[in-house]
Amino acid sequence: MAQKRKDRNKEEMRMKKKARERGGKRVGRAREGGVQKWRGKKNEAKKVKRLKEGGRQERGKRRENGPGVATVKVEPEDCDFVIAKRGKKRERGSEPGEGLESLSLAVKKRKKVREEEETGGDEGQRAKKKKEGSKKKPKEEKAEQPVWEEEKYEDGIKWKFLEHKGPYFPPEYQPLPDNVKFYYNGEAVKLSPSAEEVATFFAKMLEHEYTTKDIFRKNFFKDWRKEMTLEERMIITDLNKCDFGELFRMHKDRVIKEANQKIVEDFGYCTLDHHRERIGNFKIEPPGLFRGRGDHPKQGMLKKRIQPEDVIINCSKDSHIPEPPAGHKWKEVRHDNTVTWLASWTENVQGSFKYVMLNANSKLKGEKDWEKYEVARRLKGCVEQIRAQYKQDLKSKQMHIRQRAVALYFIDKLALRAGNEKEEGETADTVGCCSLRVEHITLHPELDGDRNVVEFDFLGKDCIRYYNKVPVTSRVFKNLKLFMNNKDGGDDLFDCLNTAMLNKYLTSLMPGLTAKVFRTYNASITLQDQLKELSNMSDNQAEKLLSYNRANRAVAILCNHQRAPPKTFEQSMANLQAKIDSRKEQLSLAKTELKQAKKEAKGSSDAKLQACKNMEVPLEKIYNKTQRDKFAWAIDMTEPDFFF
Template sequence: MSDSDDDMPLARTNGHLSASSNSKIRGKAMNNSATKPKPAPVSIRNGPVNGDASPQANGKRKSRASTNNVNYKDASESEDGRLVKRQRKVIPDDSDDEVLSKRKTKLPPAADETAMIEDSDDDQPLTAKLASKRKAIEKNAEKEAKAINASEAKSKKSTPKKAVKDESDDDVPLAGAKGKKRPSNGINGKAKTNGVKKEESDSDAPIRKKAKTAPSKANVKTEKATPAKKAPAKKAKKEVSEEPAEGEDEEEEYRWWDAPKKEDDSIKWTTLEHNGVLFPPPYEPLPKDVKLIYDGTPVNLHVEAEEVAGFFGSMLNSTHNVENPTFQKNFFADFKEVLDRTGGATDRKGNKVDIKEFSKLDFKPIFEYYHAKNEAKKARPAAEKKAEKAEKDKIEAPYMYCKWDGRKEKVGNFRVEPPGLFRGRGEHPKTGKVKKRVMPEQITINIGKEAKVPTPPEGHKWKAVQHDNKATWLAMWQENINGSYKYVMLGATSAVKGQSDFKKFEKARELKKHIARIRKDYTKDLKAEAMADRQRATAVYLIDKFALRAGNEKDTENEAETVGCCSLKYEHVTLREPNTVIFDFLGKDSIRFYDEVTVDRQVFKNLRVFKKPPKKEGDDIFDRLTTTQLNKHLSSYMPGLTAKVFRTYNASYTMANLLKNLKVEDNTMAEKIKLYNDCNREVAILCNHKRTVGASHEAQMEKLGDRIKGLKYQKWRNKMMLLDVDSKQKKKKGAEYFELDADLDEAWIQEHQNFLVEEQRTKIQKKFEKDNQKRQEEGEKPLPDKELKERLRAADELAKKFKKENKTKKVEAEGKAPTVEKIENNILKIEERIRTLELQAADRDGNKEVALGTSKINYIDPRLTVVFAKKFDVPIEKFFSKTLREKFNWAIKSVEDDDNWEF
């Protein structure tokens, strides 16, 4: 079957559809009779995009009701049957060409300069190489799900499948299928936005605004500890502000993962004591000689306006922000409002100065003042810095800990955010707006009924005090930029946060039992007769295969217009025959999501249908689906299952399979770490955790390269020492062994020698200063300057030594009683260090475009990392920093005695 004669060829740029094409383009004909094997999903992330790429400002999302009368009727029918809407209108599957809109792309610039991650052997993108692995992992998941369900069937009366059928109370008939039922997803009702954001947030924030939503938001447990655990807590009753001693910390550790599980965890705490929040220091006015300049005239400002001017002036070195037109526009609008409210600006004589244009403002005197102040702060003696830190710690101590059911728990963000300029992430429309100072009158305190309420600052009072034991926050307030609520929560190392993480990963593990059936069902529903069912199946496919976030509807026009799968609009999806889909939209945190993927042929057909006229720019792709409906459908498979669980499951399950298949034998420590990071990288690519190459990356790589070259030079010097000890070694090992490495030349050696001399000189000076500081603290006289001169002679001697070596081309053996054996051992050690650094360099260069931390911290079950570290004798410190070890203490301790733990 062929398409109409007036079909135009696809416009392409660099091998894919141009993002800025100004003419209407139509897709090529689809050959419905051709049968091709379904390809594994392949993603080409952050691929090249040319053309206009300025920030996009989409309108508010349209109501679902507005699309009820859209006619999707096509000119011809497909052999796949017809899509049936709720009104029984005939909607063909995929037979005519969909008209793609003119691309009015106004998104952040494409990362053209960011190369795709490639294997060193060829030019095939790594994402393409992962496709076959993904396919094998999915097959493995299907087998595992069947095995789990078969095992459970023996010990349970009913299978999970029966339970699902019994769960649905409001089943409606599936169009065109006799006797078949499917759970209603509420498509005839109005799409509600209330609560959707919280439900779909990728962070498991235990926050609730309404009491009825608390159980699903908190994801925490307050199980009762055994009497043995409680006893020490009573003995060690201290002030909330005191930090426990190291011995007590270990003795009183609350092993909640071993404690009995409560059936109802809606009550988060029984008793709660804390000391409230710590406010930022008040504003210190500028010296009288430091002024904002307008059109060449220094101006006097009210202290409130001066503070706002200081926000901008102090960050002139952050050109990314201060040179951003949106940042400038928003700042100037808010600055003008403060000026008008506080009486405006005056010159030295008191005459009014009308500030009208941002371009005439000169913040340099303010910047220079703050810059000089910061430099002076850095240059202070170590003793002064130490004293200041001690004073700061003393002030913060009362707020750092709270008593939660009698246990001492660390508080996370107890500091109230200071005023300043909002920066946002990505291309946020409100960047540059003034974040106002938060006052006690805006803050609500949540605390136990019997506890003492924290005292607000003198002359102020709290907005409210409540005793909500179904909430896990200690204090909250509403910020002025987006109107969102800020919460003071327990720290990442607390039992509450740990339980939240544990539940998240356990829910992902539970999905293993159901994933095969879910995939089977949505694959079948890709050809469903009902439009809503087909849209839902397509959305679940995209979420499962390409880790798209579900997406939420926006409540305000001023909010950053970010989207996810369910909220994709017409212009965000471009189709290219035969089965390539290009996503291009603002994702989470206003960061551009660009992804070119190869999809199942039926998914491609469905997306063509979802883009049929009269659809146009601004219209929803999934106009029969909301996030709420999608999650309601998913929960019919498994209680609590939502779209975001797929990211955690796919990341953790993929990591588990990759680690399981690793061949680790006699690898060095550095090689084992790199193998782990390679697996982590594949997961990060799966989750699309991309990052732009940092400005410092090239400098870091150059520095690492210099370290490697320095070691090679050191190795060569040791080889030359070998000849100094035993000249016969040249004949024994051959002349090539003693040749200078190809990476090193005379100019570089001379430069490196100078660097080594200066480095030694600097170390000596620092050691001298440290010794004097210690003597001063102990009340002793400082060392005389001649002592420093004496010490610096070592650097001068090193310089002379290098000069002699360059002239004679010989190196005298160093150390006490040097022997051939000792020097050869030194050479082996240096070679090992070179190999380690080369692995680090390859690892760092491979990670320049991939954010490994996000997947490792949020999506990969930490127990997988712990098990890998145990199995291959790698210290857990190599993967988790001290902060992460505290955060994932539950994971480290819960599997320390379980050698057979599997995700």
């Protein structure tokens, strides 16, 4: 055993070296040491490290929001599902894509003209429909705008004309006034501008827990020193001797009210195929310290200021090319209409790409979104078949098929994410279905009266803990036992499977089907079923809204949507407690309720219901403006009796 470990350690060192040689560029993609094969060998090196680090307990505590601590998010905007939006127009029972174009033109002035009939253009559009007809629907926001030309572009073409002003750059750093000083070891030290700027990044975060973490401090200090002059580096050798107090206070006092409206007006819109569209994130991300989620190995590193020389502009050849800021040049100007971004740059911490793209309420994004739900709706048509197949596959003689079947079972039943592999050491250690390790599940032949219970405990996306005990079929249970046989905790549960294989298989079952479609599908169907179950036509608005919120909660639980309790949580709880205490008995009842409500979900608006749920509930009660804009396509297209 010891020898085995030793060998593995050696292997690990080799891999690490290799990774370093590659230049540590992209994150979370590459498998370490390209030669590894699936069977049994997957990520060997990776595991060793984990084993050394200690088991699941250690990792599991990363995020404090385990069950009972975190709150389940109950948010209607949940991106994974949409259902039952009231509005106009949708042909029931139509195949995906069918009859959709007819709606696309109908939209303008939707808010005012609810009851009006769709406008014409049907046939023409329909005729032009794309091959399989999996596409097209639209929507548009500004009533004054001309109607979209329903031109179908050939495959992959996203636009014909694109013009914009380029991204907005954050203001240059303003050096500290003379009366604000940084102190080292009790003495004022005047820093060079670049060192000073980075110091302010740290100072700004002083109130945040991040700055107390070792990795964060270490990464920050290392990167900070790179920005220092030689002289400064000689003096400043210990972060603990640094006093950022004055910088911190200055930051607190400063009221930064940029003329935001003007900036949005100037940079916030583009022209895409002759329509003015809102850009989602037109501001270049300002420099600062990287805040990864969870135990991120790169937390605290300096996120450098992006210069125009780093930025690639994408627009039409015949458009007015955006001007770079005075004295600067763009890295490149290209005219690629197969992509939707307007500008991009490479971020220095992870080496990943950043894009400036359109707002969610834009035609381009809306269409994509629409398609997503259409795929999920198509899945509805064949999901039973797929289930039957994977139940069969649980008995397959081929290991990779069995593993695929079990993985699919989890993805379907528990709405787990696919679980791509990530590069060790580059990001926090999180997993999804395919990347589950043996240490993430515990098998209980019997637990709390249930048989064949699988206990999941792992950190998923954003280091949100997934903890669940689920009874599974005995066949799945047996398979899991088999997969875990002769493996260490750090070994992959599905050693013969990865997301590429899984998705390839799924796509062969149904075009467009991938693992994440199951999340969309299950979220949507859950919401619908819950609504049906919880609400009655005779309910008043308040009751219906309550049902809606409860149905949403069910979805949030399914999808493991959680958020940490707000920082002010404890304080506000204490306040409430004090009040309540002072008011004796009857109030003690209210107290419990309040507490309960608070704990359960930050998002629940139960308390001030006035109105209610899907049918006959004003949309405004359920979706805020942003959501309504984003889902405008659904609103425009959905009849009162729409169902998923």
